[in-house]
Amino acid sequence: MATSLFRTSTRTALRFGASATPKGLSGMTFARGKATLPDLSYDYGALEPSISGKIMELHHKAHHQTYVNNYNAAVEQIQEAQAKNDIAAQIALKPAINFNGGGHLNHTLFWENLAPKNAGGGEPPSGALATAINNTYGSLDEFKNKMNTALAGIQGSGWAWLVKDKNTGQIGIRTYANQDPVVGQFTPLLGIDAWEHAYYLQYQNRKAEYFKAIWEVINWKAVEKRFA
Amino acid sequence: MASSQYTLPPLPYAYDALEPIISQQIMQIHHQKHHQTYVTNLNNALASQASAMQAQDIPALLALQQNIKFNAGGHINHSLFWKNLSPPASPATDINASAPNLKKSIDERWGSLDAFMDAFKKTLLALQGSGWGWLVVRAPGQGGASGKRLEIVTTKDQDPVDSKDGTPVFGVDMWEHAYYLQYFNNKAAYVDGMWKVINWAVAEERFKNGIETSSLLKL
Numbered sequence: 471m472a473t474s475l476f477r478t479s480t481r482t483a484l485r486f487g488a489s490a491t492p493k494g495l496s497g498m499t500f501a502r503g504k505a506t507l508p509d510l511s512y513d514y515g516a517l518e519p520s521i522s523g524k525i526m527e528l529h530h531k532a533h534h535q536t537y538v539n540n541y542n543a544a545v546e547q548i549q550e551a552q553a554k555n556d557i558a559a560q561i562a563l564k565p566a567i568n569f570n571g572g573g574h575l576n577h578t579l580f581w582e583n584l585a586p587k588n589a590g591g592g593e594p595p596s597g598a599l600a601t602a603i604n605n606t607y608g609s610l611d612e613f614k615n616k617m618n619t620a621l622a623g624i625q626g627s628g629w630a631w632l633v634k635d636k637n638t639g640q641i642g643i644r645t646y647a648n649q650d651p652v653v654g655q656f657t658p659l660l661g662i663d664a665w666e667h668a669y670y671l672q673y674q675n676r677k678a679e680y681f682k683a684i685w686e687v688i689n690w691k692a693v694e695k696r697f698a
Numbered sequence: 699m700a701s702s703q704y705t706l707p708p709l710p711y712a713y714d715a716l717e718p719i720i721s722q723q724i725m726q727i728h729h730q731k732h733h734q735t736y737v738t739n740l741n742n743a744l745a746s747q748a749s750a751m752q753a754q755d756i757p758a759l760l761a762l763q764q765n766i767k768f769n770a771g772g773h774i775n776h777s778l779f780w781k782n783l784s785p786p787a788s789p790a791t792d793i794n795a796s797a798p799n800l801k802k803s804i805d806e807r808w809g810s811l812d813a814f815m816d817a818f819k820k821t822l823l824a825l826q827g828s829g830w831g832w833l834v835v836r837a838p839g840q841g842g843a844s845g846k847r848l849e850i851v852t853t854k855d856q857d858p859v860d861s862k863d864g865t866p867v868f869g870v871d872m873w874e875h876a877y878y879l880q881y882f883n884n885k886a887a888y889v890d891g892m893w894k895v896i897n898w899a900v901a902e903e904r905f906k907n908g909i910e911t912s913s914l915l916k917l
Contacts, residue, residue, distance in 0.1 A: 565826065625856065626827055626828035626855030649827070667874050670874060674727050674875075675732055
């Protein structure tokens, strides 16, 4: 189940730069068939002052870990249901797979598309991605404005993504509720977590400040690799 | 209509009155910032709606509906929430003294107050994303029951309780902003703590007579 859902990669692929896969889930790791929490390639405090060390630590060790645990539990239950040919039980587990598997995918991509300033965080994109952003939005700043407007418009928990349409190759901004993952027609390029737990300890209700500050630590090199 | 505005209702207690269950800082931001923003955005959306109606611009009217629902829901839900809370150890937090009729119905429906609390917690912790947990009462005949029937329901984001699902008796805000500064990811501890600050007198009143819409939702 797990291996058919997600590309399996090895521990050596943990760090974004060392990934053998050109795009996508280089941090997605499994041990004995189970999803595991990927290590961050930077320290918890490395994204300050954009994102506090305390937020990063809770977000990674508590929130992301819980999605991993609950995803594994749901997969186990679905395997049991499959073994019993219990179709109703398998269907009933779909929301748990979507939510917890989505939470695992989204956070894994998110950690990878962030980087400390001294490791290239915030350095603007170049090459084909820069061209696509300029052609689509006029400028990088205008893209950021549009992305921030999309983020601010999320009613409840969710994510905003820069995506690539697999049919047309066009890039676009899409928002997703809760932990709905970017799958199907669109390839995730850059994700920003708009759940309150992603910013509340530092920014409280001033989420616009968080959306503004996070551009200082966006890892555009990672986004370029996903776009390629 | 055009000149009327919804306003932030004052809390029926001080910002620090729910400590140690809910911190003063949470209450202050939650009321003065979050709830105020729903009120402000609701007024703005209604003003836009009035303009769109004037202009007979139906596409604009339709585009506004989700915005109105979200912000009106946020205003309704928070207004209900503040009133169904009470300082720890205040008389209203004693269910036996304050809510004999509701307590009897809870016992009948779930077997015991503890069993109800367990079921309520389980339902709330299963919410995926932002939303609310509610104890609701359904009128006789609603949902096929012969008498009044209690149910636990959740609503997503700021959706208010649909009248088809019953009348809110009390609500618990499960948005992360309601607990994160104090409980972080431990939302189970937040839900456990809520039982010390539920205003059972208000719950009993809603159980018997419905929600206080007259004072709550009029301009």
